Amino acid sequence: MAGVDPENSGDSKSHSGTTLTIQLIQIAHARSGDKGDTGNVGVIARKPEYYPLLEKYLTVERVQSHFAGICRGKVERYELPNLGALNFLLHESLGGGGTRSLKNDAQGKTLSSVMLRMELEITESI
Amino acid sequence: MKQSIRIASGQGFWGDLQTAPVDQVRNGPVDYMMMDYLAEVTMSILQKQKMKDPNLGYAKDLVPLFEEILPDIVKKKITVITNGGGVNPIACRNAIFAVADKLRIKNLKVGVVLGDDILGQIDALAAQGIKLDNMETGERLESVRSNVISANVYFGAFPIVEALRQGAQIVITGRTTDTGLTLAPMIYEFGWSDSDWDKLAAGTVAGHILECGGQTSGGNFSADWKSVPDLAHIGFPIAEAGPDGTVVITKHDRTGGLVSSASVKEQLVYEIGDPKNYITPDCIADFTTIQLKDTSLDRVEVSGVKGKPSTGFYKVSMSYFDGYTAFGTLTYAWPDALEKASKADQILRIRLCDLRLNFDEIRTEFLGYDSCFGPLSKNTGTLNEVVMRVGVRSRDKEAVNRFSKEIAPLILTGPPSVTGFAGGRPKPSEVIAYWPALIPKTAVTPKVIVEQH
Numbered sequence: 001m002a003g004v005d006p007e008n009s010g011d012s013k014s015h016s017g018t019t020l021t022i023q024l025i026q027i028a029h030a031r032s033g034d035k036g037d038t039g040n041v042g043v044i045a046r047k048p049e050y051y052p053l054l055e056k057y058l059t060v061e062r063v064q065s066h067f068a069g070i071c072r073g074k075v076e077r078y079e080l081p082n083l084g085a086l087n088f089l090l091h092e093s094l095g096g097g098g099t100r101s102l103k104n105d106a107q108g109k110t111l112s113s114v115m116l117r118m119e120l121e122i123t124e125s126i
Numbered sequence: 127m128k129q130s131i132r133i134a135s136g137q138g139f140w141g142d143l144q145t146a147p148v149d150q151v152r153n154g155p156v157d158y159m160m161m162d163y164l165a166e167v168t169m170s171i172l173q174k175q176k177m178k179d180p181n182l183g184y185a186k187d188l189v190p191l192f193e194e195i196l197p198d199i200v201k202k203k204i205t206v207i208t209n210g211g212g213v214n215p216i217a218c219r220n221a222i223f224a225v226a227d228k229l230r231i232k233n234l235k236v237g238v239v240l241g242d243d244i245l246g247q248i249d250a251l252a253a254q255g256i257k258l259d260n261m262e263t264g265e266r267l268e269s270v271r272s273n274v275i276s277a278n279v280y281f282g283a284f285p286i287v288e289a290l291r292q293g294a295q296i297v298i299t300g301r302t303t304d305t306g307l308t309l310a311p312m313i314y315e316f317g318w319s320d321s322d323w324d325k326l327a328a329g330t331v332a333g334h335i336l337e338c339g340g341q342t343s344g345g346n347f348s349a350d351w352k353s354v355p356d357l358a359h360i361g362f363p364i365a366e367a368g369p370d371g372t373v374v375i376t377k378h379d380r381t382g383g384l385v386s387s388a389s390v391k392e393q394l395v396y397e398i399g400d401p402k403n404y405i406t407p408d409c410i411a412d413f414t415t416i417q418l419k420d421t422s423l424d425r426v427e428v429s430g431v432k433g434k435p436s437t438g439f440y441k442v443s444m445s446y447f448d449g450y451t452a453f454g455t456l457t458y459a460w461p462d463a464l465e466k467a468s469k470a471d472q473i474l475r476i477r478l479c480d481l482r483l484n485f486d487e488i489r490t491e492f493l494g495y496d497s498c499f500g501p502l503s504k505n506t507g508t509l510n511e512v513v514m515r516v517g518v519r520s521r522d523k524e525a526v527n528r529f530s531k532e533i534a535p536l537i538l539t540g541p542p543s544v545t546g547f548a549g550g551r552p553k554p555s556e557v558i559a560y561w562p563a564l565i566p567k568t569a570v571t572p573k574v575i576v577e578q579h
């Protein structure tokens with residue numbers, strides 16, 4: 001399986017002065033779900049050395065701006081370094097949630113895809 | 127004391143893969159099988175069924191399932207634990223006893239857990255000062271009181287443990303936490319106490335891993351979905367638990383799907399809030415202490431889990447009627463599929479406005495273009511086709527009914543090259559909204575009844 005072998009981790013040297021544009025899906029996988037009108041998106045580093053990149057670049061502010069127009073409430077971020085994962089709560093994202101929502105994706109199942117499509121400018125190499 | 131027990135996940139929700147529980151009891155050794163049937167609004171559906179017929183109100187799928195697996199579980203001494211009793215665990219038990227009669231199986235011991243259904247006690251509780259206000263929004267229950275359809279306390283593992291101690295081979299509960307269904311056999315088999323917080327947390331984590339069935343063993347797997355073998359014959363997850371709380375997640379040999387630390391991680395982060403405080407009636411589990419290790423193919427060890435004392439409250443899951451919705455869809459084809467669908471939406475909205483109908487919300491999405499990505503959608507070129515999907519919500523049923531008559535006319539009075547209307551007029555459905563609350567543990571008492579038949 002791709003990208004989860006901790007024994008086979010690559011070298012991560014930083015390149016000062018240069019930036020690299022990556023899409024989050026290159027370094028992470030994700031799963032999302034719902035709790036009422038709040039969407040939860042768990043983002044998991046594909047390799048242990050990618051977790052610091054998630055911590056550094058996947059800030060509350062970055063996620064809030066990425067989900068502008070989808071998430072109408074606040075964004076909360078929680079860290080799970082033991083799993084190389086971050087958990088985001090996106091409040092007021094599901095059109096009222098449950099059976100009240102008029103959204104095709106009333107349960108936020110595809111918010112993970114929306115998250116993974118995010119582009120990041122990083123100064124490290126991967 | 128046993129040194130290891132195998133707990134199988136048989137069902138992740140009501141409507142899950144029907145063959146999964148059958149495969150779990152036939153394709154290899156298991157000691158227990160847990161099956162989760164209850165989503166947040168399921169109880170309201172069951173409560174309505176019970177109002178129409180006092181012998182209903184449980185997950186009816188359990189009856190044909192037990193017709194199929196009862197001989198297997200009796201022969202192999204597998205204990206089945208499920209919350210599929212819904213709002214009528216006694217009726218569910220009686221239906222299972224009837225299955226046993228039909229199959230000429232004698233001396234079957236079935237336990238039920240009652241006491242979670244507090245629909246009839248809401249006003250008495252309020253008189254005692256227990257208000258059941260919305261724990262997320264702070265709204266007062268009075269604002270929706272007259273529309274409440276169901277009210278159930280989430281019990282934890284211990285009532286099930288009591289049923290197991292009394293020798294039940296099948297335990298049927300109402301609103302028990304999904305995690306409690308897995309934790310209970312560990313407490314029972316390994317003699318854990320109700321203040322053994324780390325072990326209770328370990329069992330709770332195992333429960334979270336099992337509670338969504340195939341989502342742990344290769345289903346809905348975003349890390350590398352193309353690599354998952356034979357999803358057609360996916361093996362649901364199994365937890366091999368030890369007395370110290372260490373658990374190995376695996377699945378039966380020669381089944382499809384996969385179990386890896388990546389697949390387990392995806393389930394661990396699914397529908398959680400603050401990972402340091404995963405609150406259940408049994409304990410508070412700290413998900414930041416979980417250690418995972420791929421030990422061999424399709425085997426992941428879960429260890430190191432730390433827990434904290436449980437709170438003094440149970441969560442209450444309530445539902446209330448909150449109006450009506452209806453959805454209309456039409457499919458528009460190239461050329462200009464999106465423009466045509468968008469124009470049809472505009473025409474529809476003008477007509478609804480002319481009719482002076484009162485809606486709380488009208489929402490239009492274009493499936494194939496923006497229903498998942500919303501404003502982040504990128505127009506990546508010519509669309510072959512797009513589905514206009516319009517939803518309305520109102521407390522006025524007539525407005526929703528009238529909306530449903532406005533979809534088909536667009537076919538001959540709107541943009542061209544349109545299809546996808548074979549289903550007839552959209553049917554209004556009731557909105558059942560969710561109301562979470564807290565109740566002091568001292569205010570309710572679980573009741574356990576084990577009977578042999």
